[in-house]
Amino acid sequence: MARFEEGRSISCPPLFEGEAYFQWSNVMKYFILAQDLEVWKIIEKGYMEAPKKKKKQQSENDTKAKLNSRAMHILLCGLNEEVSKKVSTCKSAKEIWEKLEKLYGKEEKRDGVPSCANLLQSSKVDGVLALDEPEVSSNSSISCSYSFDELQDAYDELVLEFENHILKNKKVVSNLKIQNDLISKTNNELEAKLKEFEQNNVNLQNLLQSLEKDHQKEIDDLKKEKDLISKECDWSKCQTKEGTFEDSEA
Structure with missing residues (x-):
């Protein structure tokens, strides 16, 4: 047995x-x-x-x-x-x-x-x-038999994968847009500050020029006043000398 x-x-x-x-x-x-x-x-x-x-x-x-x-x-x-x-x-x-x-x-x-x-x-x-493998016939034609549920599952998975890619791309685009907006805002703020600085610089230069002119005018006025005083002093000295000379002759 x-x-x-x-x-x-x-x-x-x-x-x-x-x-x-x-x-x-x-x-x-x-x-x-x-x-x-x-x-x-x-x-x-x-x-x-x-x-x-x-x-x-x-x-x-x-x-x-x-x-x-x-x-x-x-x-x-x-x-x-x-x-x-x-x-x-x-x-x-x-x-x-x-x-x-x-x-x-x-x-x-x-x-x-x-x-x-x-x-x-x-x-x-x-x-x-x-099981679940292609059957090869004598004329080499391949017939693949998949059930509707299998095809539906494969389709659903592809759709989900596609949706996941879309969500990821949307998040990336959204983040890039936010970063771009921040960069644009920062650039605008920097440009505004630069213009303000340039304007302040122009105003400062104008003020300095004005002060220089006023200072130069004051200097010129002082020189004129000094020259006038010098002339008056010279004239008084001359008069004093003439008076002394006349007294001595008498």
């Missing part, structure tokens, strides 16, 4: 210890899909918080945040201590998944290991056909 070894537990994620990354990532993908499709979407598409304008959007943010936390928990449970340390700073499940691909996927590609996407497209894993 044939005996079979026990397989992996369907309740525990596969453990990655730094080797055979593509094999582990493929098994982990199906493990997560079996747990919750929405969790895999968070890993695949990422988690981005929507602007908090309505209660509905706040509720969606909370739901996505919980899915992101659950996805991160599953991924970290599937890593040994050494690998877990390398992704401990990641803030989202998508960031963990992409960092593992960057750290271990490139090394396996250099060793000739096929990529996970090629593996899914070209073969079956554990007897199950790859």
Whole structure:
């Protein structure tokens, strides 16, 4: 009677210890899909918080945040201590998944290991056909089947991302406008002060010129007065001398 070894537990994620990354990532993908499709979407598409304008959007943010936390928990449970340390700073499940691909996927590609996407497209894993991947027909035409909900989610995420970019650009433009207004106001104040200084300087120069003229006039008047006094003194001396001369003759 044939005996079979026990397989992996369907309740525990596969453990990655730094080797055979593509094999582990493929098994982990199906493990997560079996747990919750929405969790895999968070890993695949990422988690981005929507602007908090309505209660509905706040509720969606909370739901996505919980899915992101659950996805991160599953991924970290599937890593040994050494690998877990390398992704401990990641803030989202998508960031963990992409960092593992960057750290271990490139090394396996250099060793000739096929990529996970090629593996899914070209073969079956554990007897199950790859899910959510393009089907290649005999005439090489690719037919991609996405549900309406998936397309709607992708569209909503693009709209939210676009709105976030608009909000950021509006804030930047608003800040630049405020700074420009402050600079213009400062320039106007400086120009006004410069004109006031120039006018004060002109007034001061005019005052100095006026004072110089008045001072020069006073000097000229004093000279004239001095000359007049000198002439009077000379005339009185002459008269005194003439009187003395006449007295001596008599």
